[in-house]
Amino acid sequence: MDYKAVFVALEEVCDESLDALCAPPDLPYAAAAQRLVNTIVQVQEHGRALLPVVTGFAAVFHHYDFEPETPANGYRTLVKVLQSCLLHIIDKTRYVATSCHGAFFRAEHNACELEAYCGALCQLRALMYLAQRLLHDNGHGQLISLQDGELSRRFVREYASMHKACFYGRCLGFQFSATLRPFLQSVVISMVSYGETYGKQQSSLGIAALSLLTSGKYVLDPEQRGAEFERITQNLDLQFWKSFWNLTESGLVTGFTRITSNPVNVNLALTLPPVQLRLPLTSDPRLSTPVSPPVAHTGPGPVYARLISHEFREGHDTEELLAYSDMEANPLALNMVSSWSQKKARSPWLMIHFHGGGFVAQTSKSHEYYLRSWSKALKVPILSVDYSLSPEAPFPRALEECFYAYCWALKNAHLLGSTAERVCLAGDSAGGNLCITVSMKAVSMGIRVPDGIMAAYPATLLTIDASPSRLLTLIDPLLPLGVLAKCLNAYAGVTCKGLQPVVGSGTLGALGRDTATLLSDLGWGASNWLQSFLDPARSRSPSRPPPTLALSTPPGRSASERILRSDGGGGGGEGGDYPDGFQPMRSECLAFVLQSSCPVIKNPFVSPLLAPNELLKGLPPVHIVASALDALLDDSVMFARKLRDMGQPVTLTIAEDLPHGFLSLSQLTKETEVASDLCVARIREVFLKRDPPSNLRQRPTAASPAV
Template identity: 65%
Template sequence: MDWRAVFTALEEVCEENISVLSAPADLPYGDPSRRLVTCMGKILEHGRALEPVVSGITAVYHHYDFDSDTPGNGYRTLVKVLQSCLQHIIQKGRYVASNCGRALFRADHNASEMEAYGSVLCQLRALLYTAQRLLQETSPGQLYGEPGGDLSRGLVREYTSMYKACFYGRCLGFQFSPSLRPILQSIVISMVSFGESYDKQHSGLGMAAFSLLTSGKYVIDPELRGEEYERITQNLDIRFWKSFWNLTESELLSGLTSLGSNLVQVNLTLTIPPEPLFLPLASDPRLSTSVPPPLAHLGPGPVHMRLISHELREGQDSKELMVFSRTEAAPISVSLVPFGAQKLPPSPWLLIHFHGGGFVAQTSKSHENYLKGWSKDLNVPILSVDYSLAPDAPFPRALEECFYSYCWALKNCRLLGSTAERVCLAGDSAGGNLCITVSMRALSYGVRVPDGIMAAYPATLLTTDASPSRLLCSIDLLLPLGVLSKCINAYTGEGSEWVQPTEGTSTLRALGRDTVLLISQLTQGASSWVQSFFPVEVVGPSSSYRRSLGNLAHQRAVLPPSSDSSQGPMNYPEGFKPLRSKSLAVIQAPCCPVAKNPFVSPLLAPEDLLRGLPPVHLVASALDALLDDSVMFAKKLRDMGQPVTLVVVEDLPHGFLSLSGLAKEIQVASDICVERIRKVFQTDQKVDRSNEGIGKLPN
């Protein structure tokens, strides 16, 4: 429905309800009728104030799309979410107007429903005002505000006091398709039940049993559920989120999800010892460069991986591979192959996967459900990397392990059942970030880059800078701002001890020890690559690379105290005040320079660090708080002449791949990811990256 028609219908419904419900006070539903009249009056006021705001945003929001064939950005999403809210109000209002005089009409229930949506509308009005200000303060086509600017700091302070429980109570999941709402409701109820038991220090079966017993009250009382969810997302630490997200690793849940997943003949967990690797340079295979094992924070250590293959291929049951296997079950043998079948020859393709989980949680086990399906659909072996997790192993440990795994896979592809003629990196969320940064690191080392990347809803900017889609963090079920900031802080090592650089590294004064180590390793790789063109003289890192290092030494941005946040840091129109929470959230906005490291936030990378990337296929969701990360990164690559595609799917939350098999819409989105990967594998020739006219690959 056109937005103008929505506002017209809202006006008519509100006026009709006010007229019908303002009848004599001796009606049987008494008090609730007056509550409804008051509520409809406020909704009418919000609607009339929002119409010109929406008119202004819709007049220009197409300028922020990736291209005319890909309508999607945070401004569109905010208008879409508002329309969903208004349509629920219109539907409920029509029901009330038609049934309020009937004997079985539940006046109190309907009044509570309408009041809940009225609260949601009030808070959405605040977000739309903020989006309007973003439009005024940002450059045309730019979705992010000034890095660390007043608007970004104000948004964080606003979140600390903004009332958010209304989004998680009766109105839970109103912006998503009806088939997804029961799933999201189950997740939220599980989370608040788990949070209550987490506070009480239960463990093991005791925590699970307590969660089961307490979940019923959150089904019956949606207001209580909303309040508890707000408390959890505002105040519980990163250890809680690690514990909750890792529930998918439990034998019970993993067993249940595996019931609906595809059967595979190979599902091996591998442990790779920390030994230096020697890889040929892409520019001159006669020369090689050394890739050290992961070192940051934890010292040299093994890397864990999972090999998944729908069918057994040559090499996957070899003694050489079994040396690395840590699978408790019996080793794979030909007896697992269906009777009469032969082992297949190595595949020319290899898919290397990095899982999501905010850099702090989950493993390949959490994601093997859809990976099994991908292995079957693509007929390809998949190597999924179990990188070390923050906050115990912050940046750059995960990047080191993922890059090392990539290099190991190139050298040992035959053991994985592949000739690696074409290699694709795939990942979601944090894993999408790692796909991009691993490719950047391969470029810097001068080794072979992958033939393509498929990144689903990747995090390309690990800051809390304001953008229209980031405003959704105030209402998001799975990625609220409090959780996002905790994950970013954990990965970037916020609060960890900073050390003085050694002599000769003054330009890196603000960087931590492990970031300096990463840069020194990358410099070594870049130097080796450059030397391949100059066989005699030694050449240092390029000037653009040195500039990128200098840009890392940003001054530490300090968020002003939030003691005044209860007064509301945003400048709203006179007479309007959003609803405020009873208690303030504790938000530590990421402000250490590591967050602006190009290998942490590739959206901030200088062009010379991105030039030469393989084709990048981004799959984003219109209702994801990280939507603008994908849109702006796709624009950046396109404007550089790098091959890139962007698909924006509708009505799905962040992390939808982890919900594979639960709804038809999710399966459709997963199939889009598979098609993007297939495009990488089936391209006959590598893209000529010297062609500066390339914008995006054909659909």
């Protein structure tokens, strides 16, 4: 739907609703009716202010796309999210207009619904203004503020103080596919309930059981759910997230996954011993180079991996392969081997997979569902690497282990049921990063590089720099900035601790409410105290704004005057990101986001987007599959453009209406299944030697017009 038509429809339906609510006879629910009127007036004001902003973005969208056939970038995404919010508001407001005089009209419920979406619209308006600042201050065609540290610092300050709970309550997941929203609600409810019991002296299963008992109140009270989820994402430490994400590794979940997924004939956990390998040089195969086992941080150690194959092939029943397999970890392995009766020839293809999980969580088990499907669809054996996780094993341990596993697979492909004529690296998120960096390391060492890479929504820039798509971390339930920063800092070896849970506390509110409030007060005061030195004109002591948005407009005051203001905590007061009379809602407790200056984060083998061209030259064809609603979308677009401008073969495919991490959700909806199939299609292109078209490998000769 064209954005102009959306704004026209919004104006019309708001007028209709106001006429209906103000028309005689008097409504029996006067207080709720007044709330509806006030909210609809606010919605109109936001809509009128946003129309010229969106129009400005629409005029320059195309300058930031990877190519005309792939219209995707963070500015488009922000408008897409805003339009989705407006469509929800239009639908709810139209219902008010047609039903407010009906006997079964629930005035209180509808007032709460519209107030929630109005709050979300207010915060989205703030994001649009921040994106305007990025558009103004960034270089032509640049999506990420790589050179302007102040832009990124302002982005972090806004995240720290901006109210986000409205996106996790009634409005949860409004921007995503409708079929995914119930799942997202379940995830958020589970996370908040798990947070109540986190830190108690119980097993993971016991904590999960207690969480089920407490989840009901968050189903019934979405406002409480949003507030508690915001508190969790802002202040709980990395160990909480590791613990929660690793619930997918429990026997119950993995057992259910294996029952519901495609059966495979080979599923072996392997332990690769730390011995030195020798691989031939591509420049002269008569010569070879040593490949040492991983040694960073903890010294030489084994690398763990999982072999998955839908078909039983030559090499799978050899004693040499089974010697790498721990039979205690594979209790059915002996039975499985004895039941093998027919062997197929070795496949000419081999896929090596690196899983996602923010470098801090999950293993091949978490991703086994779609790997089983891929092995069947592609008829290929898959080696999925269980690299060591941060913060216990920060960079470069994971990269060393993945590179060693890649080299071991090349040398021992015959054991994996493959001749390795064509080798593809595949991974998602953190795994996508490792696919690229492993290939860079192969290029730098002069050994065989893979024949292609399929990277799903890869993390190519591990700095906390601002971009239009990264503004979505302020509203994304699966990738909030506070959590993303903890993961990236952990991989870089930067310590960042959040609020610790109180052992034995009954609720999340009890485990940190007073401490969070105290830290918030201290943070607020420290920010103003520091600002008084930086800007003497602001040395006055501003009053702290209230924590919530008042949704009733006092007589004689405009809606914009009623919106919360912040003189010391946000980017608006300092950088002029917001027009006069507007400020977004502010949170009760401030988040702490460590924006590290650690040089490791800018290491090209950590952030390949920052790699010099010399390191990227020689990479195989890179196929990136990203999501239009992913906060890391701009990372993918910028990396694809960098490779294209160098003449490197690259494609970028965009999945619509899905969040970051959609591969782990591939069994849930038709949309995620289709997105998974897109990844399979790209991997198949690698195996069938279908390189990207030449026009994607060459830099355009015509200069782009000025914005």
